[in-house]
Amino acid sequence: MQPFTTILNTGTGFLEKAQNHLTRTLTSMKGQYRDVKAYAEMLKKEDTLIYEVYENINMPKLPGELYHGSSIVHPGKVGDEFFMTKGHFHQVLETAEVYYCVHGQGFMMMETPEGEWAAEELKPGIVLYVPPRWAHRSINVGRDDLITFFVYPGDAGHDYGTIEVKGFRKLIVEQSGKPAIVDNPRWLAK
Amino acid sequence: MQPFTTILNTGTGFLEKAQNHLTRTLTSMKGQYRDVKAYAEMLKKEDTLIYEVYENINMPKLPGELYHGSSIVHPGKVGDEFFMTKGHFHQVLETAEVYYCVHGQGFMMMETPEGEWAAEELKPGIVLYVPPRWAHRSINVGRDDLITFFVYPGDAGHDYGTIEVKGFRKLIVEQSGKPAIVDNPRWLAK
Numbered sequence: 581m582q583p584f585t586t587i588l589n590t591g592t593g594f595l596e597k598a599q600n601h602l603t604r605t606l607t608s609m610k611g612q613y614r615d616v617k618a619y620a621e622m623l624k625k626e627d628t629l630i631y632e633v634y635e636n637i638n639m640p641k642l643p644g645e646l647y648h649g650s651s652i653v654h655p656g657k658v659g660d661e662f663f664m665t666k667g668h669f670h671q672v673l674e675t676a677e678v679y680y681c682v683h684g685q686g687f688m689m690m691e692t693p694e695g696e697w698a699a700e701e702l703k704p705g706i707v708l709y710v711p712p713r714w715a716h717r718s719i720n721v722g723r724d725d726l727i728t729f730f731v732y733p734g735d736a737g738h739d740y741g742t743i744e745v746k747g748f749r750k751l752i753v754e755q756s757g758k759p760a761i762v763d764n765p766r767w768l769a770k
Numbered sequence: 771m772q773p774f775t776t777i778l779n780t781g782t783g784f785l786e787k788a789q790n791h792l793t794r795t796l797t798s799m800k801g802q803y804r805d806v807k808a809y810a811e812m813l814k815k816e817d818t819l820i821y822e823v824y825e826n827i828n829m830p831k832l833p834g835e836l837y838h839g840s841s842i843v844h845p846g847k848v849g850d851e852f853f854m855t856k857g858h859f860h861q862v863l864e865t866a867e868v869y870y871c872v873h874g875q876g877f878m879m880m881e882t883p884e885g886e887w888a889a890e891e892l893k894p895g896i897v898l899y900v901p902p903r904w905a906h907r908s909i910n911v912g913r914d915d916l917i918t919f920f921v922y923p924g925d926a927g928h929d930y931g932t933i934e935v936k937g938f939r940k941l942i943v944e945q946s947g948k949p950a951i952v953d954n955p956r957w958l959a960k
Contacts, residue, residue, distance in 0.1 A: 581902075582886075584898075587897065588870065595897070636897075639866070639899075644866060644902050648897065675834040676924075700773055706778075709838070711771040712835065
């Protein structure tokens with residue numbers, strides 16, 4: 581394989597020449613938001629764009645390769661809960677991910693199958709190490725796009741299903757105009 | 771392992787809370803610069819700082835982990851050849867590296883054991899994929915620091931010895947005030 585470049589616009593998150601661009605709307609977040617009524621009402625009006633990913637993923641699915649790209653979580657809320665990504669474990673659990681925040685304000689919500697959880701702040705300049713075994717979800721708590729650059733091993737894969745069924749233990753909602761970490765009432769322990 | 775953050779200053783390259791900081795001076799670049807006389811004269815005056823690396827490398831040496839950090843190549847020349855890193859293959863050849871340039875102007879010089887070479891421009895916003903098997907060296911052709919953020923697999927390791935003995939096929943020197951890619955007269959084919 582030949583070396584190749586893409587170009588990240590830190591203001592918009594657009595990764596010029598990226599191999600793939602995916603978009604996730606409200607529909608794809610079904611069952612994830614605490615306020616089911618607010619979700620349904622919002623969806624009735626429009627299948628709002630929640631987040632986008634530009635990614636370079638055409639390399640072999642091997643541990644020595646590095647898939648990478650940019651993630652843009654748009655600002656907004658469903659009820660009082662902030663816009664966020666679906667969140668996932670890696671299919672190969674023993675693989676890490678590095679995030680570098682270039683724009684916006686948010687959190688990475690993380691948890692392990694063993695019951696630990698952690699939330700780390702994301703703001704420009706923050707480099708976050710998500711170790712192997714930690715599921716992760718970006719949450720935008722600001723008024724502008726939350727933009728991160730990410731890198732993970734080529735063999736990692738995505739397990740979205742576990743989170744779709746269980747949810748994350750913790751949610752981030754707006755309370756008195758500030759982000760607050762609260763228990764997810766619908767989280768399934770098993 | 772718990773998630774952790776470090777903070778990248780894109781103006782200086784300083785990675786706050788990094789696990790390690792290494793510095794390379796002129797001494798460590800012995801035999802790499804084309805102009806041996808200019809090298810010796812420069813060293814007589816001062817063992818000049820050429821580049822620095824802030825790195826997070828305390829994770830297990832496993833393929834699923836991601837070592838990462840920032841690299842700062844200071845501006846300058848030895849004779850007409852620009853300041854650069856030592857350059858290396860990975861010990862585990864089949865491992866890639868991702869570079870994201872946040873400051874400055876430069877090139878990544880690359881080559882494979884099979885005889886291919888490539889030079890890619892580095893400037894703010896450029897995301898460079900160095901595929902498995904490609905040795906790589908950052909070269910600062912600007913007047914300011916060249917700063918990149920990098921990520922590579924935890925088991926990759928560094929093979930500096932091959933480049934120390936063979937050199938790179940190509941060098942970047944200043945010709946008529948501009949960077950020019952030229953053959954390395956001391957490059958060893960074997």
